[in-house]
Amino acid sequence: MKKINIGLLGCGTVGTGVAKLLIENRELIRSRVGAALNLKYVADIDIQTDRGISFDDGVFISDAQKVLDDPDIDIIIEMIGGEGLAKEFIQKAIHNGKHVVTANKALIASHGNTLLRAAAEKGIDFAFEASVGGCMPIIKSLRESLVGNRITSMIGILNGTCNYILSKITDEGKTFEAALSEAQASGFAEADPTLDVEGFDTAHKLAILNSLAYGMEINLKDIYIEGISGITPLDIEFAGEFGYRIKLLAIGKDKGDAVEARIHPTMIPFDNILSNVNSNLNAVMVSGDAVGDMLLYGYGAGMMPTGSAVISDAADIARNILSGAKAGRVPLLSYQSENIRKIPVMPVDEIFTHYYFRFSALDRPGVLSKISGILGKHDISIKSVHQKGRKTGGSVPIVMLTHLAKEADVKKALSEIMLLDVVGDKPVIIRIEDQNGQD
Template sequence: MEPVKVGLLGLGTVGGGTANVLARNAEEIARRAGRGIQVTHAAAREFNAEGIQGLERIEITTDAFEVVNNPEVEIIVELIGGYSPAKELVMQAIENCKHVVTANKALIALHGNEIFEAAQKKGVMVAFEAAVAGGIPIIKAMREGLSANRIEWAAGIINGTGNFILTEMRDKGRDFDDVLAEAQALGYAEADPTIDVEGIDAAHKLTIIGSIAFGVPLQFEKTYTEGITRIEQQDVVYAGELGYRIKHLGVTRKTDKGIEMRVHPTLIPERRLIANVDGVMNAVLVKGDAVGPTLYYGAGAGSEPTASAVVADLVDVARALTTDPENRVPHLAFQPNELSDLPILEMDDVETAYYLRMQVSDKPGVMAKIAGIFADSGISIEAIQQKEPAEGETQVSLIMLSHTVLEKQMNEAIAEIEALECVMGPVMRIRMESLSG
């Protein structure tokens, strides 16, 4: 089957990321979607040609309307941002019976009602997962995963710049202006940071979250928006002393009187998981009447995290276009004829780090003997701690952390150690995972 043909409007940070993810993971994506997804056309004024894969197969123009009006293109991906000409382009694409994927939160928050109505009339899809919380599939989770629930409220850290600033203020005792300047230098904040630090970006996203939670039309103009510029270092400190963290939250809640939609700095108890979402990361906490609280965490911005959501939408559209409704999503994510025969490894072949605890005689030379066995086995030790023996005891506990090692190798070393006279009983071993990167 022919690949689905995609026209990309914008080849900047997210546009470039989208082209790269589609090119790099082409095989994996086709195995999932049941069909390839190919960028055939793109519109951009300026772009970093060296940073984008597969450019040679893309027809590039400076006129975005040319892509939107090209009869070959089946799906338009709008990554220009802002209201105009993004809106005109999206409306024209719908008019031309093309499906649309967009990451444009401002566009959806302000003009979504009109865009959705036009799409409904023309029978085309408009997908916007990337518009809220970047790579976190929060729209899918709320619209589909939580569809059994009466949503009671949702609260999110949905602006990475703001969260980075508040995290630095807390962790390093720095002032707002000082951290903002660093965030700008690091590229986390725009030269004009107003949209981020005054909460407008978060309000765009909250408007969408609220509508999806409660089934009301998008009403950005009624969303209360307050930024973080007035938060002082001392407030961060005092809140901490009282057991709270200050986060820039978007909150929407259903009450007897109506729906709250508000973005503002907020004290939250530090023991909540969401209070520990730091730096540029985003998270949304949703309370449903059946499921209780659920939380979704990940990168809320950036080239490839946002591209992840854009491409997920493209796969959704491709699946809908390609298969019958009953087989839209394959049971095991990949099409049944595309499952792989990769082997499942035996534990002997698995590599992890280890925590080890052993009882040893409290005599000179014991630690050296044990360390020697590890050295001979090529296992590096990150830390050794000897626990002081209790009064009158002649045994001590030895705690060791190893670097990553093949399980088989570790088993052999442990067998040697357990055979030592100075080691009592079996060695306690627990695997370790850093869960980073």
């Protein structure tokens, strides 16, 4: 039986999951792949901490260069993370002609165009299924299963930390701060949660998916990003009264000569299946001209779910090696390299969507007409209005939902409304995705 040698760089949470699967499920994997996926080396700076794995002698080492330079290693699995050392090691692996598997979404989103081009020129495979959606095979679906489809949109919940926090605020009435603390205590959020809660992690994933779906170069810098730290129980309560839940969504849409790409808290109706994806689960709805809507759902992070996706990539590469298939048999970014273009990301000011506004206004006659008058002047039509009871100091929340409006017009109107002496605090704005209410 042929043996495919693997070198694993990094044995943190996900790296440990990868090693466990390769060792504990080796016979299962061998029976499916037709070769032994042999974990020859695991390199990590910390080789003292017990990972709960019985490595063979000489497998667990601290010298990553030894792994990269070993001529018998066929596949390098990078589980270090970040954009520094991981990038250096991947470049070395490519230079040495070794196939690469990674879960490093930040690296792919920021440097993928360069790294994938180098891999293609070297004639090696570069796989990154685990970089988006954990165990959900969204990358394989876009690259292979949906090859006959024109992808019209992708809308997804791609960060389990944010989804957990919003679920706690919605279902238990917790504040953002309390929900975040609970997420950290449960291991769903980092000590510094900025990348997650401010939307950057989700943006990394959307940048990758856009490239695969639309044949564009990976473009992270132009994605509009807005996090969930400003979401309050009050706004979630109002959303529920209107028949919506609030989720942090990644939204990518084909606009012909541009791609709409944005990350922000979004109100979606109760009957939208994504509204019922809770806790730390992920889901993405892909719409294609042949398949219609297709949903993928599962754990987007974690030792074993993400490890499973990494093993899937390693198995695909092993099968290519066994069959003598040319590397890049399936294009690394779904499209043939000559067909990948620089497609612009639509500026957020150009989008049209529905909006939720919450104003804190003095309880005086004529306030509502002043606000609605400014909105009307900027071509923003009001769909419904709720004005709640009196509050201390005479301020009351005024909540409005709009018909379709242009983001640039909304910004102009809100800037003008903030100048009114009867309106205090900054208005809250949440965009709405409601396919049933397009108008």
